[in-house]
């Protein structure tokens with residue numbers, strides 16, 4: 001399952017950075033192109049962390065829109081569907097500006 005493997009990656013990052021401390025929350029940034037369903041990700045996170053040191057660690061998801069810059073007309077367009085086409089001239093000579101992110105951006109850690 002896609003979401004589960006993402007959660008495992010998040011959990012590994014949190015565990016690595018937390019060390020002896022308790023992680024109260026984690027914020028992840030996920031691009032639109034990742035095709036992640038936030039509800040599914042939250043569900044997997046709860047399931048995965050249940051019974052581990054990360055139990056109770058809140059997962060916050062920041063969604064990043066998919067934006068492309070057109071090399072033909074210079075427009076920047078936000079994509080609703082993951083198809084690399086300029087929204088202004090419909091050309092396909094576009095460069096991805098954002099939308100492929102998958103990163104842990106912050107951790108809320110408390111000393112034990």
Ligand SMILES: [Zn+2]
Nearest residue numbers: 070073086089
């Ligand atoms: Zn264009």
